[in-house]
Amino acid sequence: MARSVESIIEQMDAEQATHSTLTSLNSPSQVAEYTLWKETIAAQLNLNEQLWDTLRDEINTLVSNTRPGTCAWVQWIVLQFQYDATNPQILQLIDLVPSYPTVDEDLQIITRCSVTTDVNKNFLIKVAKSDPPTALAALEYSSLTGYLHQTMFDGVSFTLVSGTSDKLYCNAEVFYDGQYSASIQTNVETAINAYLAAIPFDGKVKVSALQDAIQAVPGVTDVKLKTVKARQDSVVLGSATTIYDVITSGTNALEWSTVAGYIVEETTVGNTFADTITYTVTN
Amino acid sequence: MNPIYSYNVNYVQEKLTPPLLRKPIRIDWLKTLTAPIQLKYNDIYGTQSFVNSFNYAKWSSVTAYTAGNRVRFGISIYEALVANTNVDPPSDSETWLLIEKDFVGIDERSKFSSQHMVFQYVLNRYLNTTVSTIPQIYVTRNTIDTNGFYMGADGDGTYGELATNTGTITTQDDFLGTSYSLNQYAMTIYVPSALFLTLGNNTVNREQTVRNVADKYVLAGILYNVLTY
Numbered sequence: 251m252a253r254s255v256e257s258i259i260e261q262m263d264a265e266q267a268t269h270s271t272l273t274s275l276n277s278p279s280q281v282a283e284y285t286l287w288k289e290t291i292a293a294q295l296n297l298n299e300q301l302w303d304t305l306r307d308e309i310n311t312l313v314s315n316t317r318p319g320t321c322a323w324v325q326w327i328v329l330q331f332q333y334d335a336t337n338p339q340i341l342q343l344i345d346l347v348p349s350y351p352t353v354d355e356d357l358q359i360i361t362r363c364s365v366t367t368d369v370n371k372n373f374l375i376k377v378a379k380s381d382p383p384t385a386l387a388a389l390e391y392s393s394l395t396g397y398l399h400q401t402m403f404d405g406v407s408f409t410l411v412s413g414t415s416d417k418l419y420c421n422a423e424v425f426y427d428g429q430y431s432a433s434i435q436t437n438v439e440t441a442i443n444a445y446l447a448a449i450p451f452d453g454k455v456k457v458s459a460l461q462d463a464i465q466a467v468p469g470v471t472d473v474k475l476k477t478v479k480a481r482q483d484s485v486v487l488g489s490a491t492t493i494y495d496v497i498t499s500g501t502n503a504l505e506w507s508t509v510a511g512y513i514v515e516e517t518t519v520g521n522t523f524a525d526t527i528t529y530t531v532t533n
Numbered sequence: 534m535n536p537i538y539s540y541n542v543n544y545v546q547e548k549l550t551p552p553l554l555r556k557p558i559r560i561d562w563l564k565t566l567t568a569p570i571q572l573k574y575n576d577i578y579g580t581q582s583f584v585n586s587f588n589y590a591k592w593s594s595v596t597a598y599t600a601g602n603r604v605r606f607g608i609s610i611y612e613a614l615v616a617n618t619n620v621d622p623p624s625d626s627e628t629w630l631l632i633e634k635d636f637v638g639i640d641e642r643s644k645f646s647s648q649h650m651v652f653q654y655v656l657n658r659y660l661n662t663t664v665s666t667i668p669q670i671y672v673t674r675n676t677i678d679t680n681g682f683y684m685g686a687d688g689d690g691t692y693g694e695l696a697t698n699t700g701t702i703t704t705q706d707d708f709l710g711t712s713y714s715l716n717q718y719a720m721t722i723y724v725p726s727a728l729f730l731t732l733g734n735n736t737v738n739r740e741q742t743v744r745n746v747a748d749k750y751v752l753a754g755i756l757y758n759v760l761t762y
Contacts, residue, residue: 251631257614258569265568269561284562291566299573306583310635313643319752320647365753370677370719373753406754 252299258292319403321365321373328365328377331397332357333390341400348401359390364452364511368409376411376452376511383451383512386412413510414483417517418446418455419490421477421526422464428531430469439515439523441467446513455480455506455513457494471532480506480513487518540578542571576632586638594619608659608746609634647750649674659746661728670724678715718758722747726761 253261266272275284315326332339332350334357341348362378377394379386386394391412402408420442426434445463449455457478464473474496481490494502506513515523546563547555581587592604598613604622605611611622611629622629635642637658645655649672656670722743724732733739740759751757 253569253630257630261569261572262565266561266565269565271558271561272565275562287566292569295569295573302573302577306577306633309639313639314749317646317750320750321748321753324753367751367754367756370717370756371754403752406752408754 252296252303255289255292255296258295259288262288262292319406321367324365324373324375324402324408325363327401328363328375328394328398329358329360331360331394333359333393335389339393341397359386360394362451362511366452371405372407372409374409374411376413378412378451378511382447382514383415385414385510411510416480416482416506416508416510416513417487417490417515418506418513419477419479419481419487419516419521419526420460420475420523423474423476423528423530424464424470425472425474425530425532426469427471428533431531434467434469434529435524435527437467438464438470438527438529442523443515446515449508449513452508452511454508455493457502457504479516482509487516487521540571540574542567542574582638583633584638584640586641587633587636589636592622603632605636608636610636645750647752647755652747652750655750656722656743656746660724660732660743669728670722673721673723675716675718675720677717677719717756719755720757722757722759723762724759729761 266275275282277285279285314320314322317323330350330353332354339350339357342351343349344351359379360377361381362376362383364376366374368374375398377386378384379390391410394412395410398408398410424434424438430437441463442460445460446455457475460478461473461475464470475494476496477492478494479487479490479492481487491506492498492502493506494504516526542564546560546567550559550563575582577583579585581589587603587605587610589603589605589610592606592611595618597616597618598604599616600613602613603610604613606622609622610632612632613628614630615628617628620628622631641658645651653670653672656672661669724743729739732742743759747757747759
């Protein structure tokens with residue numbers, strides 16, 4: 251990785267020390283001309299090394315993504331998918347490679363994708379579009395399915411999932427410094443939503459991280475989680491999975507693997523964070 | 534390596550300086566300013582480099598390192614910025630500089646795949662310090678039980694369930710016995726027990742170390758397991 255400007259100057263100093271011809275360049279001045287030359291060149295070399303890092307990362311990604319058939323390759327293929335509601339995007343064999351005649355990044359609607367092996371000879375693809383992520387519309391989904399049938403290997407099947415976001419129910423009591431009364435609720439809800447949004451696609455909600463996110467809000471002095479539940483969108487709240495409960499905490503999983511790949515706060519009436527998180531002043 | 538990429542800072546400084554100005558002090562000064570370029574060139578194209586692989590010794594918690602020493606930690610290469618002992622390279626960026634994320638050069642990596650011979654080589658290359666001609670880590674192809682035994686999960690035949698011997702469907706255990714097994718893995722990676730113990734601090738982490746390498750090359754849709762021998 252790129253060395254710091256200071257490290258590069260240190261190397262120049264070491265090189266200089268090996269040349270007896272340069273012993274006269276020993277001014278202690280911070281603005282000595284030879285010192286400024288070193289700093290100027292070192293700053294440029296630092297920039298150059300950062301560019302090398304970027305190039306190497308791109309090469310590494312390229313090598314990884316072009317290894318046909320692996321999960322990383324499938325993910326790369328999915329992200330190349332193009333959709334246009336009025337101008338159908340049709341794959342063609344170009345130099346024996348299934349490709350679009352015109353690559354248009356504006357039509358590459360998939361923003362999130364994870365690929366995992368499900369059971370033998372089958373893998374699971376989870377996708378979402380837009381940012382923040384949302385499920386694909388029916389036509390987009392069927393178009394992507396057709397695209398994948400053309401590009402995946404025969405003999406290996408796949409399951410494509412693009413679901414509406416999972417939902418998180420959180421019943422908790424937040425204790426806070428009274429000076430923050432005006433903003434505490436908004437800030438806590440923002441912090442939880444920011445945590446949920448930051449979970450990697452197809453990642454897990456962790457109760458410990460949820461608690462940390464709340465406690466990190468300025469003004470919060472303590473938080474007592476009572477019940478945390480999660481569900482996929484098609485499951486009703488009454489059947490949601492309890493991932494933490496203060497009564498039965500020893501038997502809860504304490505984490506939730508997202509089914510749709512991403513998760514937001516519970517949306518049913520009376521069960522949003524605004525409804526289920528209470529606030530108590532502690533002075 | 535293509536010689537067109539060769540770069541020698543000493544040669545270049547002398548040749549690029551106009552003949553009348555080729556005095557030792559000028560040449561030495563230019564060498565001083567451009568010495569870092571030579572180091573970067575070596576890291577990218579040299580005998581130990583991004584292109585041609587690094588081959589430094591593994592980091593040791595008992596070795597005293599001095600500034601400039603390089604080590605391999607996991608699959609990454611680090612350089613000591615200051616003298617230190619028992620400082621985990623990834624844990625302190627003030628002490629260690631990450632030189633390269635993957636010690637295997639891009640020339641070699643670009644040929645890696647899950648072809649049987651290549652895949653065994655890859656596993657031994659990453660997980661074993663000495664790669665012998667007879668792989669110490671080896672891979673077997675397995676027959677998958679695609680036609681599983683089906684029976685009612687609750688004993689009344691209402692629901693079809695693939696038979697397992699996990700004990701979750703007790704009626705199957707009663708019928709088949711606990712020795713019944715249904716192989717679902719298309720292949721198995723066998724790791725020597727002694728080597729496996731060096732791959733992490735517990736069984737889960739050790740297996741994950743193996744999977745971190747294997748998952749880059751195994752085809753999507755192929756299940757495998759990791760066993761020791």
